[in-house]
Structures are given as C-alpha cells and as structure tokens.
Amino acid sequence: MILLILFFLLADGSQKKLVTGLILGFFLLVFVVITLYYVYNSNKLDRENTRKIEKFLEDYKALNPSRYSYVDxxxxxxxFKDKLGQGGYGSVYKGKLSNEVLVAVKILNDSKGNGEEFINEVGTMSRIHHVNVVRLVGFCADGVKRALIYEFLPNESLEKFIFPTPIKNHSLGWEKLQDIAMGIAKGIEYLHQGCEQRILHFDIKPHNILLDQNFNPKISDFGLAKLCSKEQSAISMTAARGTMGYIAPEVISRNFGNVSYKSDVYSFGMLLLGMVGGRKNIDVTVENTSQVYFPEWVYTQLDQREEVHIRIEKEGDTKIAKKLTIVGLWCIQWYPIDRPSMKVVVQMLEGTGDNLTMPPNPFASIGPTKTNIKRPKKSLQQELTVVPELD
Structure with missing residues (x-):
C-alpha cells in the first residue's frame, strides 16, 4: 500500500489515474470481502441456531404441542390482520385454527437472540398442565421464523384492570381480585412444587397474567424461566432477569441471599400490592409524596393501625384488602429466608385473614448504606404461631 502511494506521488497524469483506480479497486475489494465475511458469519450463526432448535424440538416432539410452518x-x-399487542419479544396476533378454536400467536423477532427464549418457552410449557397457566397449543420453527401459539384469552392481561388509564377505566371488585390472587398463587405453587422439575418463572407481573372469559387468571410468558430440581436450594445466574419493580433484591445482588424459588414469591408480592393499590407501586404523579412508593406507605398505615382508603365500596372489602396487603408485605421481605413459600401463601389467602400477623418492616433496611442491615428476629413460620387479632 505504501509503494502504491509513493508511485502515485511520482507518476504523471495517466499513471495517477491508473493508481487511483487501483486504490479504489483495492478498497472496494476489502469492502466486498468484509461484507461477504459478515454475511457468511451471520448465516452460519442462523444455521447453528436453527440446528440447535431443531435438535431441541426433536427431543421434545412427544410432548404434544403441534408444529406449524410459517405458511400455516x-x-x-x-x-396478521388482527394485532393484539407488541413488546420487546415481537408481536401478538389473534388467529383461528381450522377447528374454529381461537388462538393468540406470538411472532418472535428474527433478531431475538440465539433462540434461548424460544427453547425456554416451548420446553417449559410443554411440561405444564394447570388451570392457572396459559396453554401452549403449538409453535413454528421455520428457519429463522419462530412463533408460539397459545389459547386465546379474551380479557387480555390483568394490567389493564388494575392500572386503569383515562382511556381504559376497567375495574374489578375485591372478591374477584381475591379470586385472581388465589389463582395466580396456585399457579406459581404448581410451578414450584407440582412439576417433575421446579420451574422458576422470573417475570411474574400484571402484564404476564392473562384473564379468560370468566376472569380466571393464567400465568404466561415463560421466556425467562429456569428449571431446577426441587432439592436445589439456590441457582446460578449470569445476569439479572425480570422486570424492574418486580425483581427480587437477590437477583440483582447476591448480598441479599441466593436466587431461588423465593424470587418468584417476591415478584408475586409486588404484583399483589399493585392489585391492592390499583396503581403502579412507584407513582410520582400522586399528590402526597409519602404515597409515591405504595408498599412502604401502606405498611406504615397498617403498622400504625390507620385507615387504608383504597377503593372500599361495600362491607367486607376492607377485610379482603387488609388480608391481601399483609400477604403481599410478607412476600416482599428483603431476605428470601423471611418470605413464605407459595404453599404458605396459598394457605394465607385461603384463610379469613383474622389471624395474620403484621410482618417485619421490609423497608427498614433500605437506605444509602446497607452495612447496618438488621435481620428480623423471627422467621415467618415462627411469626405465624403468634396470631394477635388485628382491628
């Protein structure tokens, strides 16, 4: 290259044109080679991902969900006429099978990683058969085109019913909210204890709770799920996963304990408190600054035995609201060891709530320094043996 430049400086006009052409040709050749190398590597990666998915599907072909082509x-x-929604994963469309069964079809983005979330979802949901978990009807793995086909749930997600907007002002009564909370809890308990392997969801939030025509809840979106044995008390993770506001502290930093099924319990607690408050747990638009973080505000209200004015419409609503709140606060304890299992959560929700004790303050350890964190003196199991009446 240096020789070409020297020659260019010493040469006459016609020779300069020739050298200019050679230089341009050289750079064009380099560009073409780099482009071809990129395309080759990209296609090679696509082929490797496709082979990995094909091998996975071969192993799981006996687990019932039907396979469809992209033409299907x-x-x-x-x-793709009727679009239901869109997210970082891709888009969801309403569809109909040949037997007139309505379905929701999730089309995954072509650029969505190496197929790990697709494998997670198909592999996980093929193992699940529970009334409170959305049913996977089929899937498509046609080259780089991937799709997941689910049963269609007409009332969409819980999010639009507990977080009303000026456009969408839906609401649910407290008895129905209690039923929905119970259904979600039973679904998570099944994932943790009812399957051959424990399934950790890692993304429990209102958007991932779908409602059928009778408002029965079904847990969806297992793209971040992990499987482990029931004897495994902790799992390893290379990076945090989940949605901010619902991620357990230990998922972000191991200083708070090991990542385990208790991480889903924390997410459920935050979801439950969102249902109680009828708003995002963090809402900077509220007039009273003490209510910006709803979980801490509602804990203070209950701890000081003050009235919690949250959409109470009829007799009995206060009792349900208080029970759901206390259960939610138990679930979001800072340390995993102090949270109940989902089996205990179901038992708490099934009861009247009269004998539930207030949990330790889960916000006492939140501050600029965490070196002086004090553990609660009693565990949940010990606390439940002491049941003073709540006014």
Whole structure:
C-alpha cells in the first residue's frame, strides 16, 4: 500500500489515474470481502441456531404441542390482520385454527437472540398442565421464523384492570381480585412444587397474567424461566432477569441471599400490592409524596393501625384488602429466608385473614448504606404461631 502511494506521488497524469483506480479497486475489494465475511458469519450463526432448535424440538416432539410452518401461521392469523399487542419479544396476533378454536400467536423477532427464549418457552410449557397457566397449543420453527401459539384469552392481561388509564377505566371488585390472587398463587405453587422439575418463572407481573372469559387468571410468558430440581436450594445466574419493580433484591445482588424459588414469591408480592393499590407501586404523579412508593406507605398505615382508603365500596372489602396487603408485605421481605413459600401463601389467602400477623418492616433496611442491615428476629413460620387479632 505504501509503494502504491509513493508511485502515485511520482507518476504523471495517466499513471495517477491508473493508481487511483487501483486504490479504489483495492478498497472496494476489502469492502466486498468484509461484507461477504459478515454475511457468511451471520448465516452460519442462523444455521447453528436453527440446528440447535431443531435438535431441541426433536427431543421434545412427544410432548404434544403441534408444529406449524410459517405458511400455516399466515393462514391462522389471516396474514396478521388482527394485532393484539407488541413488546420487546415481537408481536401478538389473534388467529383461528381450522377447528374454529381461537388462538393468540406470538411472532418472535428474527433478531431475538440465539433462540434461548424460544427453547425456554416451548420446553417449559410443554411440561405444564394447570388451570392457572396459559396453554401452549403449538409453535413454528421455520428457519429463522419462530412463533408460539397459545389459547386465546379474551380479557387480555390483568394490567389493564388494575392500572386503569383515562382511556381504559376497567375495574374489578375485591372478591374477584381475591379470586385472581388465589389463582395466580396456585399457579406459581404448581410451578414450584407440582412439576417433575421446579420451574422458576422470573417475570411474574400484571402484564404476564392473562384473564379468560370468566376472569380466571393464567400465568404466561415463560421466556425467562429456569428449571431446577426441587432439592436445589439456590441457582446460578449470569445476569439479572425480570422486570424492574418486580425483581427480587437477590437477583440483582447476591448480598441479599441466593436466587431461588423465593424470587418468584417476591415478584408475586409486588404484583399483589399493585392489585391492592390499583396503581403502579412507584407513582410520582400522586399528590402526597409519602404515597409515591405504595408498599412502604401502606405498611406504615397498617403498622400504625390507620385507615387504608383504597377503593372500599361495600362491607367486607376492607377485610379482603387488609388480608391481601399483609400477604403481599410478607412476600416482599428483603431476605428470601423471611418470605413464605407459595404453599404458605396459598394457605394465607385461603384463610379469613383474622389471624395474620403484621410482618417485619421490609423497608427498614433500605437506605444509602446497607452495612447496618438488621435481620428480623423471627422467621415467618415462627411469626405465624403468634396470631394477635388485628382491628
């Protein structure tokens, strides 16, 4: 290259044109080579991902969900005519199978990683058969085109019913909220104890709770799920996973304990408190600054035996609201060891709530320094043996 430049400086006009052409040709050749190398590597990666998914699907072909081609997906969705929603994963469309069964088809983005979330979801949901978990009807793995086909749930997600907006002002009564909370809890308990391997969801939040025509809840979106043995008390993770506001402290920093099934318990607690408050747990738009972080505000209200004015409409609502709140506060204890298992959560929700004790303050350890964190003196199991009446 240096010789070409020297030659260019010493040469006459015609020779300069020739050298200019050679230089331009050289750079064009380099560009073409780099482009071809990139395309080759990209195609190679796609082929490797496709082979990995094909091998996975071969192993799981006996687990019932049907496989469809991308042409089938177009027919099922009527060429993607009715869009239900969109997220970072891709888009969801309403569809209809040949037997007139309505379905929701999630089309994954072509660029969505190496297929890990697709494998997670198909592999996990093929193992699950529970009334409170959404049913996987089928899937598509056609080259880089991937889709997941679920039963269609007409009332969409819980989010639109507990976080009303000026456009969507839906609401649910307290008895129905209690039923929904119970259904979600039973679904998570099944994931933790009812399957051959324990399934950790890692993304429990209102958006991932779908409601059928009778408002029965079904847990969805297992793209971040992990499987482990029931004897495994902790799991390793290379990076935090989940949605901010619902992620347990130990998922972000191991200083707070090991990541385990208790991480889902924390997420459920935050979801439950969102249901009680009828708003995001963090809301900077509220007039009273003490209510910006709802979980801490409602803990203070209950701890000081003050009235919690939250959409109480009829007799009995206060009792349900208080029970759901106390259960939620138990679930969001800072340390995993101090949170109940989902089996205990179900028992707490099934009771009247009269004998539930207030949990230790889960916010006492939150501050600029965490070196002086004090553990609660009693565990949940010990606390439940002391049941003073709550006014």
């Amino acid at each position: 997906i177009k027919k099922i969705t009527n060429h």
